[in-house]
Amino acid sequence: MLLSNHNSLSSLHVTMAGVKALPLKGTIGIPTIGLGTWQSPPGQVRTAVESAIRDAGYRHIDGAWMYGNEKEVGEAIRASGVPREEIFITGKLPSSRHSKAAEALNESLADLGTSYLDLYLIHWPVSLNPYGNDPKVPTRPDGTRDIFEGWTIEQTWKEMVDILATGKVKAIGVSNFSIHFLKKLEKLGGIQPQVNQIEIHPYLPQHDVVEYCQSKGIIVEAYSPLGSTASPILEEPEIVEIAKKHGASSAGVLLSWLLSKDIVVLPKSVTPARIASNITAAKVPLTAEEIKQIDTFSERNNKLKRFGTPPWGVPLGFKDWGFLPDEE
Numbered sequence: 378m379l380l381s382n383h384n385s386l387s388s389l390h391v392t393m394a395g396v397k398a399l400p401l402k403g404t405i406g407i408p409t410i411g412l413g414t415w416q417s418p419p420g421q422v423r424t425a426v427e428s429a430i431r432d433a434g435y436r437h438i439d440g441a442w443m444y445g446n447e448k449e450v451g452e453a454i455r456a457s458g459v460p461r462e463e464i465f466i467t468g469k470l471p472s473s474r475h476s477k478a479a480e481a482l483n484e485s486l487a488d489l490g491t492s493y494l495d496l497y498l499i500h501w502p503v504s505l506n507p508y509g510n511d512p513k514v515p516t517r518p519d520g521t522r523d524i525f526e527g528w529t530i531e532q533t534w535k536e537m538v539d540i541l542a543t544g545k546v547k548a549i550g551v552s553n554f555s556i557h558f559l560k561k562l563e564k565l566g567g568i569q570p571q572v573n574q575i576e577i578h579p580y581l582p583q584h585d586v587v588e589y590c591q592s593k594g595i596i597v598e599a600y601s602p603l604g605s606t607a608s609p610i611l612e613e614p615e616i617v618e619i620a621k622k623h624g625a626s627s628a629g630v631l632l633s634w635l636l637s638k639d640i641v642v643l644p645k646s647v648t649p650a651r652i653a654s655n656i657t658a659a660k661v662p663l664t665a666e667e668i669k670q671i672d673t674f675s676e677r678n679n680k681l682k683r684f685g686t687p688p689w690g691v692p693l694g695f696k697d698w699g700f701l702p703d704e705e
């Protein structure tokens with residue numbers, strides 16, 4: 378897929394940054410490389426976001442209320458000097474606020490200092506008690522997460538659809554949704570998620586979910602595309618070898634592998650040199666054979682691994698993170 382788009386302005390800035398955008402209904406088009414902001418600490422996230430936009434040419438920032446840094450992200454976006462309308466901003470509805478989505482969104486908008494988000498996602502397909510002992514991750518006396526019994530994901534999706542109608546978000550989608558959960562929303566009919574943001578890298582390629590989403594026209598975004606913090610994948614000999622062949626970096630290979638499949642990548646960094654290099658390095662001309670090699674990496678090496686494993690304590694559609702097929 379090539380440059381979107383619904384307006385010429387977005388095509389222009391996407392061209393300038395050298396990053397393609399995928400068409401996303403109602404939006405300026407989603408740039409296929411976005412800066413991640415999870416675990417980007419106070420003080421550092423401001424510099425990271427500002428330099429990403431102003432110096433490196435990013436036009437897509439992936440954030441969330443849960444990351445606790447939206448205020449600084451908003452300040453950095455304004456400080457970059459690039460007009461708000463040229464930047465694609467994603468926010469996420471936290472699990473503890475599924476039943477109060479409009480309120481949660483308003484808070485994110487106020488923190489970011491913007492009147493709209495380009496994309497709003499349900500962060501996880503699990504609802505936590507909004508009246509619990511913690512605003513982010515309420516727990517029960519036994520320490521397990523305080524699941525909001527009786528509240529369904531279908532109800533949460535209805536909240537998202539209502540939000541879309543207000544114009545405060547240009548598009549809505551989901552995150553961490555397995556096929557099992559996507560099918561639940563499908564059964565509702567009506568407006569469907571436009572995006573599913575999930576963990577994808579060579580240890581966890583999630584071919585089945587990617588294929589399912591793309592067959593339905595749902596754009597897939599890869600989080601932890603480099604293998605998250607202190608990633609062992611960057612040192613994997615097979616990846617290093619491919620990188621060497623192309624005179625590229627491991628990070629460049631991992632990002633290019635995902636982009637070759639029209640998967641949006643969200644590399645996080647607070648290091649300005651890495652922020653800049655990730656956007657320029659994601660252009661490795663991988664051969665079909667190399668793509669296949671990375672596709673089959675985890676299977677061949679018996680290295681299936683998920684880095685993001687919050688202890689939800691409820692089935693998410695893939696047994697206990699065990700990577701078995703979805704149960705219907």
Ligand SMILES: NC(=O)c1ccc[n+]([C@@H]2O[C@H](COP(=O)([O-])OP(=O)(O)OC[C@H]3O[C@@H](n4cnc5c(N)ncnc54)[C@H](OP(=O)(O)O)[C@@H]3O)[C@@H](O)[C@H]2O)c1
Pocket residue numbers: 412413414415416439440500552553574575599600601602603604605606607608611628643644645646647648651652654655685
């Ligand atoms: N929807 C969800 O549930 C969910 C979950 C996880 C993540 N996400 C999103 O996806 C984004 C990315 O995921 P992630 O933060 O888990 O992991 P990631 O982007 O795969 O990896 C980030 C780590 O890699 C380092 N790094 C960045 N560029 C590098 C390079 N060129 N060479 C070597 N190391 C490099 C960073 O260090 P420095 O920062 O120190 O440079 C950081 O420690 C998040 O920030 C967030 O926006 C979403």
